[in-house]
Ligand code: SF4
């Protein structure tokens with residue numbers, strides 16, 4: 001692609017992209033406000049009470065405001081960065097604070113069927129050659145926790161002999177060759193220059209072709225807004241120099257984030273110092289989330 | 300257990316958490332089904348227009364109208380499905396060309412225009428005749444429909460036929476394109492094992508022709524009974540040939556696809572086996588049962604050289620079987636593909652909703668609409684090549700009726 005092409009692309013997409021960035025920015029402000037107000041109590045419970053039956057951290061009025069009046073993000077040039085994420089599965093303890101943080105930060109629907117990130121548990125019982133898999137969305141885990149809005153794994157393996165067990169955190173891989181972008185009929189989903197794949201929610205028609213096309217099941221559909229949803233590495237945060245919410249809250253440092261253009265960033269070091277793998281490499285998507293400690297059973 | 304969200308799809312094994320919210324429902328089942336009927340009906344109408352096969356002459360224009368009526372409703376399931384239907388035209392204004400879906404507006408729009416044009420040229424002579432024979436408001440409507448061109452000289456009619464024929468010739472690859480394209484929408488997704496197959500467009504296309512021929516047979520028989528007109532044996536034989544060819548080829552290719560999947564036996568093939576034995580087994584039985592029935596019946600009809608009433612009955616039944624079988628096949632592909640988890644380690648079981656925007660009720664309404672439209676349109680443009688009677692005969696009957704009523708009142 002030559003410079004002229006880039007320029008024209010910039011011109012055609014510029015408006016909607018800017019709108020989108022702004023939208024994210026406002027979203028963060030609102031979510032932050034609610035978290036702040038609730039303080040040490042259960043933030044999620046409060047947000048449920050605040051927005052009626054459907055639990056959003058950001059109510060529809062705030063959403064509309066963010067769309068119509070996007071705040072500006074100063075001094076950010078997406079040509080200067082190349083974001084990437086690392087997941088060290090050997091450190092993950094399955095506490096699911098990343099999920100809770102993500103749902104709060106990004107106004108993700110609170111039920112078990114809409115997730116921007118989730119955690120899978122792999123358990124090899126003694127003598128078995130295959131792993132048993134579940135995620136926090138498993139009905140038994142929900143029943144055990146008593147609610148879809150409390151993210152917990154149950155203790156179902158306490159009476160059996162476990163040979164090996166580990167957790168794998170999943171999220172959108174912000175692929176280099178994203179299937180979701182390829183199939184989007186309107187261009188509402190696009191690959192940004194700094195890495196993340198973004199959705200312009202003011203342009204998405206809600207056909208869900210992208211939901212079908214993602215090999216990782218990373219996308220979901222927000223019924224009440226009628227548009228597609230997925231992780232964007234908290235674009236509103238990283239453009240301000242912050243870490244994504246999940247990385248911020250992870251107590252074990254299992255999630256690593258940074259700029260690959262900076263050779264000393266945590267993620268550059270993580271990739272340099274480890275044998276990293278990606279999920280489903282055979283799909284040809286070239287993910288930008290790099291894993292350490294994957295297993296043959298990981299789907 | 301408290302659920303915040305209502306439409307949860309139950310599953311066994313391990314599926315990605317987001318998969319429990321089913322993306323494409325039964326509306327996307329009938330979308331390829333309806334476009335398939337269009338393609339099939341159009342092919343039948345072209346057999347006369349393009350290849351001049353005489354036996355299809357009596358139903359050629361009827362099949363054309365059928366194709367038009369179904370095409371008009373083909374996009375509606377998609378519109379009902381979109382999360383933001385008011386933005387539907389975004390895909391047309393700023394199409395993102397790497398997406399198979401981006402072309403839909405153009406392909407469908409082009410095809411619809413083509414059908415409308417062809418209908419006009421095929422019916423112009425009748426429209427002109429009717430604008431003269433009818434009086435009152437209907438006369439005016441026909442007058443408008445002529446678009447001011449009321450020349451019915453032999454020369455003008457020859458041009459009409461020629462144009463209709465050319466349109467029809469463009470229409471055959473267009474119909475195949477339209478439907479092969481629908482197959483591509485599914486077949487090109489690498490994320491789903493059950494869809495991602497090079498044979499998908501071919502399977503979609505051939506089964507489309509099968510179901511379309513089935514539709515034309517069923518409608519032709521029903522309409523002839525209703526109008527009390529004879530069912531022409533030669534036409535039925537012609538339909539029989541097309542039907543037999545269609546069913547035979549589609550069964551072979553569908554069989555090959557499944558065989559290949561199991562023979563290659565890539566990772567997760569056990570789950571594919573469980574899918575067939577589990578969530579879609581009813582659909583599979585219907586699809587294959589109906590296809591086998593249609594194949595056996597049409598073979599027998601050919602083998603024993605059956606004509607007359609027996610031909611009508613059995614061909615009608617196999618046409619119906621083909622329509623049902625292909626509908627089941629669409630279900631097995633669209634729903635089955637999503638019931639097989641992307642993890643290849645789990646299966647979901649989809650249960651359609653009965654009422655609501657994306658429900659069986661909507662499907663029912665959308666499926667009935669083309670038939671109603673077809674009924675109305677055949678009233679407006681009778682496709683049967685019969686003599687057009689001036690309508691004073693009708694008014695005479697009405698007058699008689701009125702007079703008799705008046706007499707009743709005076710008594
Ligand atoms: S993981 Fe899925 S949603 Fe994310 S960029 Fe890749 S294909 Fe798109």
Ligand code: SF4
Pocket residue numbers: 183184185186187188189199203204205206207208209210211227228
């Ligand atoms: S749902 Fe939206 S983002 Fe996804 S493919 Fe359709 S228009 Fe694009």
